[in-house]
Amino acid sequence: MEPLLRAENVTVCYNGKPVVEDVSFELQKGEILGVVGESGSGKSTVMKAVMGLLGRDGLVTRGDIYYKGNNVTDMPEKKRRKLRGPEMGMVFQDCRAALCPIRKVGVQIYECLAEHEKITKAEAFRRAEFLMKKIGLEDAERILNSYPFELSGGMNQRIGICTAMLMNPSLLLADEPTSALDVTVQKRVMEELLQMRREYGTAMILVTHNIGLASAMADQILVMKSGKMMDYGPTDYVLHHSDNPYTRNLMNSVMHLNRVKVGEDDD
C-alpha cells in the first residue's frame, strides 16, 4: 500500500549549508512517528520541509517527499497552501509566534477554519470551545476573547493544538506540543490525540524531548543527531534494544521521578 507520507533521502540546507542529511521515513494512515534527538539536530526543519514552510533561506536540496503518492517537494505554493490545514496540520514549537500578536485568538481560529470550509463564527467558536474544554481550557470563552499575550505559555500551546485538530487533517505534525504543559494537561492532550487517531485514522509525527511521551504514543521512533538519522524503527526496539551509542546515551540521560513505593515507606 502506498504510505500516506514518504520521505526519501531528504537533505535540507539553510543558505547552502546542510542541516538535515539523507533522512528517510514513511508513515501509514493512523500511524504515529515519534521524532526525538539532540537539540538543533534538524527535527523542526524536517517538519517544516514536509509542510513546505522552510522559508526563504531553507531548501530541500536532495531527495523527495511524497504525500498520498504526490511529490510535494517542488509543488507550487498555491497547491501547497490547499494542503495545509485540512490535509496536513502543524502545531508549531514556537506556538505564540505562530499566532498574530494583535488579534484575538478566537477570531484567528475562526479564520483558519473559514479558509477551508463554509462556517459561521458562532459555529467555529462552539466547536473550539468543545475541544478546548477537553484539553483543560475550562475558561474557553475568556480565552477565545483574549490576545495571545494575555494567555499563559501552555494556553497558547493548546490554542495551537486546538486549531490544528479542528481542521481534522489526515496528517498532524506536532512539534513539541506539550513542552509548556503541566503533566495533568499533557495527559489529557495525549488522550485527545489518541482518540482522534482512533476516530479518524489521523497519522501523526510527534517531535518531543519527552521520551516518556514518545514511548506512550509512538508506533515508530526516529532518532536524530547533527542532522542525521541515528535510529529508526519500532518504538520498543529503538528505545530499549537499540545498540546505537547515541540512542543509548539519550535513554540513559532520561531522568525518572524517584518515588518511594508504598510499603517501603517508613513513617
Next chain:
Amino acid sequence: MTEILLEAEHLKKIFLSGKTSLTAVDDVSFSLREGECLGIVGESGSGKSTIARLLTRLLEPTEGKIRLLGEDITHMSGKKLRSVYQKMQMVFQMPAESFDPRRTLGNGIGESLRNMGISRKETGKKVEELLVLCGLTPEYAGRYPHEISGGECQRAAIARALAVDPLLLICDEATSALDVTVQKQILELLTELKEKKKLSFVFICHDLALVQRFCDRVLVMHQGKVEETGTPDEIINHPKREYTKILIDSVL
C-alpha cells in the same frame, strides 16, 4: 546561617481586561536563601510566569512586596532598577521573544556587559565563553534569533542571563526545549554555579523529575494560589493536597 536573598510577601496580581478581571496570582508569599533553589510547579495557567514577571518587575503587583537582599524593590524604577538587574536575571518561557530579531545573538548576550562599560573586545571574548559554556559554539554569536532552533535559543537566553554574574536567576521553563543530554549538561553548569558561586534560583518547571533532582524546596501552584510547599521528596512522596496527588500520578 546564609542570608535571605529574596522575599515575596502577599503578592497579588489582578489583570483587568474590559469589564472582566482575573486574579492570576492570589496572596503568594515565600522567601529564598542564598544558594537555594526554589521550584515552582503546577497547573498551566496557575500564575507561575506572572510571579516571575512580578519578581523581575516587568509587571506591577496589585498588592504585596518584593525584597531583594532586604531592600524593597516593589516600586523601584530607572537607574536603581537597572542596578537590580545586575543581581537578578531572568530566562523567559518563550525566549525567542526576548531577543531583538534585528540583532545578532552575540549582540544580545553582550549588551549588559557593554552597558557596564566593558570593552567591545572583552565583551566579545566573554560572549564566546558563555556560548561554549551553554553547549553552543562561538559561531552562534553571529546568528540571528530566527536562524536557530528552539533549544539553541533557550541556551542563548541562559548565556545572556549569566553574563552579568547574577546572584539570582529566575528560570521560567528554561530547559523545556532541550533534549535530555543537553539538559543534563546545562543542569551540571547551573549546579556548579549554585555550589561555587552561591547562585540562587527560582525555577519554574513542569518536569517533576528534574525539579526533584535540582530544587531544594518546591511550591505547588493551583489557580493562582500556593497549594502546598515542601522539599521535593515530601511533595512527591507525601503529597498532602488532592491536586498535588493528581499531578504526581500524571507523570508519564
